[in-house]
Amino acid sequence: MAAKFEISDDFIGERNRLSEEHLAEDFDYLTRRLRRGGIEIEKIVEKAQIFQVAVPSWGVGTGGTRFARFPGPGEPRSVYEKLEDCATINKLVRSTPAVSLHIPWDKPECPDTLMNFAAERGLRFDAMNSNTFQDQVGQKLSYKFGSLSHADKAVRDQAVAHNLECIEIGRQIGSEALTVWVGDGSNFAGQTNFRRALENYLESMREIYAAVPEDWRLFIEHKMFEPAFYSTVISDWGTNYYCARELGDKAFCLVDLGHHAPNVNIEQIVSRLIQFGKLGGFHFNDSKYGDDDLDAASVKPFQLFLIFNELVDAEVNGLPNFRPAYMLDQSHNVTDPVESLMVSAMEVVRAYVQAHLVDRERLEDAQRRGDALAALTTLKEAFRTDVDAILATARMRNGGAIDPVGAYRASGYRTEKAKERPAQVGISAGIV
Numbered sequence: 140m141a142a143k144f145e146i147s148d149d150f151i152g153e154r155n156r157l158s159e160e161h162l163a164e165d166f167d168y169l170t171r172r173l174r175r176g177g178i179e180i181e182k183i184v185e186k187a188q189i190f191q192v193a194v195p196s197w198g199v200g201t202g203g204t205r206f207a208r209f210p211g212p213g214e215p216r217s218v219y220e221k222l223e224d225c226a227t228i229n230k231l232v233r234s235t236p237a238v239s240l241h242i243p244w245d246k247p248e249c250p251d252t253l254m255n256f257a258a259e260r261g262l263r264f265d266a267m268n269s270n271t272f273q274d275q276v277g278q279k280l281s282y283k284f285g286s287l288s289h290a291d292k293a294v295r296d297q298a299v300a301h302n303l304e305c306i307e308i309g310r311q312i313g314s315e316a317l318t319v320w321v322g323d324g325s326n327f328a329g330q331t332n333f334r335r336a337l338e339n340y341l342e343s344m345r346e347i348y349a350a351v352p353e354d355w356r357l358f359i360e361h362k363m364f365e366p367a368f369y370s371t372v373i374s375d376w377g378t379n380y381y382c383a384r385e386l387g388d389k390a391f392c393l394v395d396l397g398h399h400a401p402n403v404n405i406e407q408i409v410s411r412l413i414q415f416g417k418l419g420g421f422h423f424n425d426s427k428y429g430d431d432d433l434d435a436a437s438v439k440p441f442q443l444f445l446i447f448n449e450l451v452d453a454e455v456n457g458l459p460n461f462r463p464a465y466m467l468d469q470s471h472n473v474t475d476p477v478e479s480l481m482v483s484a485m486e487v488v489r490a491y492v493q494a495h496l497v498d499r500e501r502l503e504d505a506q507r508r509g510d511a512l513a514a515l516t517t518l519k520e521a522f523r524t525d526v527d528a529i530l531a532t533a534r535m536r537n538g539g540a541i542d543p544v545g546a547y548r549a550s551g552y553r554t555e556k557a558k559e560r561p562a563q564v565g566i567s568a569g570i571v
């Protein structure tokens with residue numbers, strides 16, 4: 140087999156040399172500016188260097204909408220090619236060393252081979268994702284009317300068994316979490332009994348929970364609508380929290396930014412889950428209308444910042460049970476997925492870094508005095524700070540690119556992959 144095209148460290152170094160000088164100037168200026176507010180820039184750079192957000196295997200293919208999918212050139216055709224793209228993303232941005240797999244889409248024939256393939260490329264595996272929202276070829280029973288909450292115990296058993304299989308594969312490849320999202324719900328009033336459906340779900344989840352290894356975490360993902368449009372079984376953070384509490388210490392709530400009612404105060408939900416010790420993690424994306432799965436911070440960057448303001452507040456205060464797993468969950472329809480994932484990863488780090496610039500003493504003081512304007516101004520000052528020089532310096536020090544998209548485009552990666560990976564019919568990418 141011919142060697143696969145890769146972006147080399149030398150190439151990244153060459154590209155970096157083009158803008159190193161300008162970066163140093165910007166970094167010097169920001170150093171002085173932050174020092175005026177008592178912030179030592181090196182501490183923030185360190186934070187940016189260790190921050191990580193996982194990428195979803197299904198994000199490197201072109202997504203699609205309910206109407207159509209317009210495949211891009213050089214799309215990955217197997218889990219190995221998906222990992223190649225994920226490795227490329229991490230090589231350039233250096234903050235995405237973990238990949239989240241979706242089973243059965245990414246089911247490996249040999250878990251060992253997959254794990255070695257990933258490790259050779261500096262990757263490891265994040266949470267496993269089960270799939271009981273579609274029927275697979277040869278599947279005995281259908282999930283058309285639900286899976287873990289289905290009225291028929293036989294269907295529920297099949298869905299439980301699938302989740303156990305995901306755990307087993309995950310154990311073999313070094314994953315430490317299972318994320319469960321079900322499409323279960325109803326499209327018509329009266330179609331299901333709300334209470335019975337939730338009881339069925341919980342009964343199924345107890346079986347899955349029992350199989351979750353002691354050092355693993357079980358993430359429950361709620362979603363208000365879609366594919367069911369009248370009701371969903373795990374509809375909101377309240378139901379999610381109830382289930383996580385019912386199940387036990389290994390169960391946590393996962394917040395996907397697109398899975399809420401419009402205009403809901405997501406940062407407050409995040410704060411509540413932190414306070415209750417049940418925040419498991421995130422699926423980052425952005426939306427204008429619903430579960431749009433747009434790129435993180437592409438529509439509401441201030442919302443992402445406010446979410447990280449809560450997260451960093453918990454981090455600096457050392458709250459118990461606070462160990463959120465960060466992941467991107469997007470669908471790319473009109474952009475190159477590798478570029479979108481790189482930009483989104485950088486935006487997530489940006490929000491994290493900016494949240495570290497919040498003057499928390501000043502904020503608390505404003506809150507005590509009832510000075511609403513000063514409180515908002517304190518947040519806005521951090522949000523308005525241009526932290527590009529911190530992000531680029533962190534990437535460069537980690538071996539990545541000062542300008543990841545520029546380097547990626549200049550490398551010709553996509554053109555090379557289009558040659559290596561001739562188009563194939565029937566590739567599907569998911570939106571979850």
Ligand SMILES: [Mn+2]
Nearest residue numbers: 395422468571
């Ligand atoms: Mn999600």
